[in-house]
Amino acid sequence: MNIKVMRSIHLYLGVFFAPLLLFFIISGSWQTFNLNHASEDGSYEPPAIIKSLSQVHKNQRWVDRAMVPQPSVPLQWLIVLMSVGVLATTILGIIMAFKYAQGWIVWGCLLMGIMIPSFLLWIARL
Secondary structure: OOHHHHHHHHHHHHHHHHHHHHHHHHHHHHHHOOOOOOOOOOOOOOOHHHHHHHHHHHHOOOOEOOEOOOOOHHHHHHHHHHHHHHHHHHHHHHHHHHHHOOHHHHHHHHHHHHHHHHHHHHHHOO
């Protein structure tokens, strides 16, 4: 594939999916620390907007007080499409990195991107 074509695909997929990806990054971040759940001792109650946006992230539905709709199937398919798009742009980004940077640096970054999260999971077991 031509490098210009790869760069264009990478650019437009990235821009198209950026708003949805930013939403999932932000809402996933607060869910990492369970900020979307009330504490058991009652000392923390998440704001309603955090709870509602977490439902969009986890269940693809907008929950507003007592209204709990079914998950949005079209949104679920858009998320699948976004996942394929992010996968494609990531692969294209790695290919372009090999074309524009020294191979050993790219390999080193990829290796560290695997090793550091693995190590952090491993030390949590101790």
